[in-house]
Amino acid sequence: MKKSILSSEIDLLALSKDILKKxxxxxxxxxxxxxxxxxxxxxxxxxSPVEDSSLKIGDVVLYLGTGNRIIVHRIINTxxxxxxxxxxxxxxxxxxSAERVDTQNVLGKVTLRERNGRLKRLDxxxxxIIGVFVAGISPFSQWIYPAGSLVKQSGRKILGNIxxxxxxxxxxxxxxxxxxxxxxxxxxxxxDEVNSLPEEELKLDFGKASPxxxxxxxxxxxxxxxxxxxxxxxxxGSVTLSKFPQRDYPYEGWWIFGLGVSRRYRGLGIxxxxxxxxxxxxxxxxxxxxxLLAFEDAKRARNLYQKLGFHRISIxxxxxxxxxxxxxxxxxxxxxxxxxxSG
Numbered sequence: 001m002k003k004s005i006l007s008s009e010i011d012l013l014a015l016s017k018d019i020l021k022k023x024x025x026x027x028x029x030x031x032x033x034x035x036x037x038x039x040x041x042x043x044x045x046x047x048s049p050v051e052d053s054s055l056k057i058g059d060v061v062l063y064l065g066t067g068n069r070i071i072v073h074r075i076i077n078t079x080x081x082x083x084x085x086x087x088x089x090x091x092x093x094x095x096x097s098a099e100r101v102d103t104q105n106v107l108g109k110v111t112l113r114e115r116n117g118r119l120k121r122l123d124x125x126x127x128x129i130i131g132v133f134v135a136g137i138s139p140f141s142q143w144i145y146p147a148g149s150l151v152k153q154s155g156r157k158i159l160g161n162i163x164x165x166x167x168x169x170x171x172x173x174x175x176x177x178x179x180x181x182x183x184x185x186x187x188x189x190x191x192d193e194v195n196s197l198p199e200e201e202l203k204l205d206f207g208k209a210s211p212x213x214x215x216x217x218x219x220x221x222x223x224x225x226x227x228x229x230x231x232x233x234x235x236x237g238s239v240t241l242s243k244f245p246q247r248d249y250p251y252e253g254w255w256i257f258g259l260g261v262s263r264r265y266r267g268l269g270i271x272x273x274x275x276x277x278x279x280x281x282x283x284x285x286x287x288x289x290x291x292l293l294a295f296e297d298a299k300r301a302r303n304l305y306q307k308l309g310f311h312r313i314s315i316x317x318x319x320x321x322x323x324x325x326x327x328x329x330x331x332x333x334x335x336x337x338x339x340x341x342s343g
Contacts, residue, residue: 020049020108027112034091035060035072038122038134039113045072046112048123052103055087058131060110060122063089063101072110073099076135090138098138185230186273188281227277229261229270237261237270241278243285250318254282256292259301272304279308279338287340293322296332310336 019026025048030039038060039045047062055061057075065071076098077088087106090098111123121127229237239259244251256278261270282290292310294301313335326332 020047023049025049025111026108030072034094035074036093038092039072039110040115042115044114045110046114047072047108048111050106050109052085052106055085055103055106055109058128058133058135060131061087061089062107062110063087064105064107065099065101070107074131074135074138076138092134092138183231184236184268184270186277187228187230188277189226189228225278225281227274229265229274231265235262236265237274239271239274239278241281241290243287250315250321254285254287254290256290259292266300271301272308275304275308279340283340289337289339291335291337293333294336296334302336305336308338310338313337 025046027044027046030043030045031041033041050059050061055075055078057077059075060072061075062070062072071089073089073091073094075087076090079086079088085103087101087103088098089101090096109123111121113120113122122131224243225241227239227241228235237260240257241254242257243254246252256275259271259275261274279290291313292305294305296302315335318335322333322335
């Protein structure tokens with residue numbers, strides 16, 4: 001089965017009919033959110049040829065819509081008009097009415113989805129059953145999706161709170177460490193490697209310091225160090241150590257930024273290990289003091305920093321910036337520092 005990777009809607013419109021008629025499949029990147037959660041913006045999907053007679057409710061198809069637009073949506077119903085089969089097609093997350101489409105305007109059926117390098121077939125028996133169910137509730141999406149989103153957010157929050165409580169137990173760390181002992185690799189990576197990380201891994205870096213930080217780090221690569229924890233080739237924790245010159249006051253000297261650990265791996269000492277690596281590097285560079293920013297209400301993070309010898313300090317110019325920031329974000333960050341000389 002030959003696949004073509006298409007980069008634009010013009011390419012897709014020009015080539016899809018010919019390719020699919022020859023019994024070949026096409027692969028392209030989806031745009032938009034009308035089919036979430038089954039197909040998200042940025043997913044790669046494979047469309048295969050399909051006979052008109054085999055089209056059925058629940059199928060996700062590529063078709064030519066109003067205004068010669070190429071669209072990928074789901075068949076939610078069918079009916080006959082003058083002996084012709086008419087399809088009612090609608091996006092799973094769309095609140096608008098279904099579009100009436102003649103079968104001759106259907107170019108193919110979506111059979112495969114690729115997300116973050118993972119493949120999922122959409123033409124299995126199970127997916128067909130799910131497709132029929134989704135098609136059945138599609139007319140009520142304007143009520144179901146908001147309710148589902150609320151339930152999902154509430155469920156995540158509850159499960160997150162439960163997990164955080166469990167991770168706070170000392171026995172949790174001991175038991176989990178036995179299963180993943182030796183699996184976690186700690187290392188220092190270059191700025192180029194950090195820039196090439198997938199977006200979901202960059203989300204670990206939640207301790208941003210200032211709007212100008214990214215520019216400063218790019219300009220001072222020799223004094224930037226990013227330490228990461230990896231398991232099975234995936235980043236599960238990271239922290240950055242940076243040195244700023246006097247001209248960048250109040251960010252003068254050595255700073256730790258963006259300590260983050262993937263939620264499922266918290267409570268295993270990963271954050272402490274990464275912070276110690278940053279401290280050891282600062283010592284090698286004969287730093288007398290190292291500073292960082294922490295959320296005032298982040299108890300676990302503050303307990304970790306206190307354990308490692310950090311204490312709260314005041315830098316008037318930066319304090320004023322953080323006060324203004326808190327008015328907008330409703331979360332206050334504070335400055336912590338550790339005197340390296342005194343240990």
